[in-house]
Amino acid sequence: MSRVGGQRRRLRRGDYLYRYGAQFHALFGVHAGSFKTVLLTEDGREQVTGFHMAGEVLGVDGLGADVYSGDAIALEDGEVIEIPRDTLDTLVRHEPLLQRELFRMLAGEIQRERALMVLLGSMRAEERIAVFLLNLSQRMASRGYSATRFILRMTREEIGSLLGLKLETVSRILSRFQAEKMIRVHNREIDLYEIDRLRAVVGRSDARRDEAAA
Amino acid sequence: MSRVGGQRRRLRRGDYLYRYGAQFHALFGVHAGSFKTVLLTEDGREQVTGFHMAGEVLGVDGLGADVYSGDAIALEDGEVIEIPRDTLDTLVRHEPLLQRELFRMLAGEIQRERALMVLLGSMRAEERIAVFLLNLSQRMASRGYSATRFILRMTREEIGSLLGLKLETVSRILSRFQAEKMIRVHNREIDLYEIDRLRAVVGRSDARRDEAAA
């Protein structure tokens, strides 16, 4: 997508990139800053569905639905590149392979959500936090940043909302990991001292008992 | 999709319709019977991602990913209509509007999973079971069957796997609902006596407190 030009748009922290129910009119490539996507249901529940950083594409779910299916909000000042639907349609007409790429993006979104479902459905709090940290680490690394030292762009409450935990639980487990010297945490600053031990936290749960027995 | 002909295929209970990682080669319309889709992760976790009945389409996630991203297994004897990828491509070439329909199906899949994420991330066990029953009820009704009396095609364990609960919890809560005379349950047979009370179970949770206060 990087060769695709488009309108730039600057956002301040807290700004909405798009809102739930609004007509789908564009995809957004995050150029700088980071965002959260939030889902809200008729009965007043609200849940963070993901955090998104530079290089990722937002609004994909609107592709097939014609409306955005949640809110996207800037976690810090940032900039996005807007790719209007019209442009997209034109591009697809000239470059049919792009079509496949769009399908792939939707499928990727499904994959991402599946992973989260497994996390929410079968992991204990420690495992969820470990997965969260490892995921961030890996994404930072793939952008050329340090895999072991980074700044969290979101609050404990937002982390908890994503992971199905309360903010106190998030805080407690981060503290516990620190006490065990696997990480260092001070407010939003994170140091991962021992990524391997963090990996070991995931997967020694009882959910894997039968596999171990087999 | 109903006008689209295709190869029929019969399956016995327990048969795999497709398997995780297999090359995507077709979509499947469920013609009779019912299926579960299961996700398995590298670290040995297994989770049911959905139950599917006549009229629904399976394999959608393979559309963009080129491989099936989970298993689909028959819960009872059944029959599907197979729509090979080639046929699909040909159809799209002659009928470009179908393209949009495929996007819509992918978006629908995302919607379905989002709902499940909210359930897994923020609902208590009673609410999850109520949502599950109401969802089944509504789907039965939309197929012309009774909305208040139907047969579960899956075990307690499979229900639990979908909802992020243990089978004992599923059993207990069904029994509790029965004791409260909202439903009747005998093995796989379900009667919903008071759908409204079932609806009321969902959403009086604390997750909605601030909404009530506002």
Add this chain to the structure above:
DNA sequence: CGGCAGATTGACCCTCATCAATCAAGGTGG
């Protein structure tokens, strides 16, 4: 008739939510 998979129920315990107090950091206005 016997055996087995699935369901129910009970007793116990552990994880995480809840309630609450305190602390740290930043932003704002005087």
Add this chain to the structure above:
DNA sequence: CCACCTTGATTGATGAGGGTCAATCTGCCG
């Protein structure tokens, strides 16, 4: 520049909601 206030984070005490372990029970199928 400092005092104040707000927002976010930490930590403790307590309890409830489910998980775990185990014993029956009920159909169903061979």
